[in-house]
Amino acid sequence: MRVIEYLLTVLVIVTLNFALPRAMPGDPFLIMSETEEDVVVLTEEQREYYFELYGLDKPITEQYVSYLGDLLRGDLGLSIYYNEDVSTIILRRLPWTLFLVISTVILRTIIGSLLGTISAWCRGNFFDQFLFFNLITISEIPAFITGLLILFVFSAMLGLFPLSGAMSHFTTYESLWEQIVDILHHAFLPIITLTLARLGGIYLLARNSVITVIQKDYLVTARAKGLSKGRILLRHILRNAMLPIVTRTFLSLGSLVGGAILVENVFNYPGLGLLMQEAVNVHDYTLIQGIFLVVALFVLVANLMADLIYKHLDPRIESQEQTTS
Secondary structure: OHHHHHHHHHHHHHHHHHHHHHOOOOOHHHHHOEOOOOOEOOOHHHHHHHHHHOOOOOOHHHHHHHHHHHHHOOOOOEOOOOOOEHHHHHHHHHHHHHHHHHHHHHHHHHHHHHHHHHHHHOOOOHHHHHHHHHHHHHHOOOHHHHHHHHHHHHHHHOOOOOOOOOOOOOOOOOOHHHHHHHHHHHHHHHHHHHHHHHHHHHHHHHHHHHHHHHOOHHHHHHHHOOOOHHHHHHHHHHHHHHHHHHHHHHHOHHHHHHHHHHHHHHHOOOOHHHHHHHHHHOOOHHHHHHHHHHHHHHHHHHHHHHHHHHHHHOHHHHHHHHHHO
């Protein structure tokens, strides 16, 4: 049953993926034929030639069937603007976005869980109120605004980090370690921006989960046994409070990809986000379709992993589903 649900979801995504780029005003060849002076270079005959070449002159239903057939063969098509396979372009940019997202997930989960646990342990005092107010306030600020502020302060004013890019251009690295340091130096501000923008959710979830666990009877027993606070916190509280945190971490991967798209444009970081902006600007239908499809599948895989991990951490979920079925 779950497999059928995922297949139907993929079909809906593929359909929307096909329809949305074509709903934009204009067409790829009109955009490509314009210069800075808005002078149309392509003649009508040339435009018709390119429409026929890329199959855009066919009825929309025929284009859709052809698109589905190409996807079943693993062919994402040829980029209209770059004249290169879409899969090749995406594979060249995808590692940069994955690096931002995975680094943010790890950093945000660790920091948010620790701060949420400490805040719950100190519930009601000044430190708890300080954390609660500041983290929620920061998380309500849109990621691109946070990124602009961080970029202005730490790059433009202080000059501590590069203004844009993922690595230094025209640089010969003496070692692999030097290259890694340069990549981390460029990625630091985008990762911090994404982490701050998404930290409040994990913090709140961890805080509420730990507060719920603290009220359980088995913690009274643990304290009665004379266990240390550190052992109670790590072994009894965090272990039982991690279930919703882990689930939320995987479920939030989709929103992180969306946040990364905005942040990449702020820092001119060469991931899928910057590529999507370029594709939309030139109405590159096939490239837009490819990027949307990859992002959507990434979200679906993240949700599937969340289901599997949730069942592994709490076997009662699987037994309940078997009983229901």
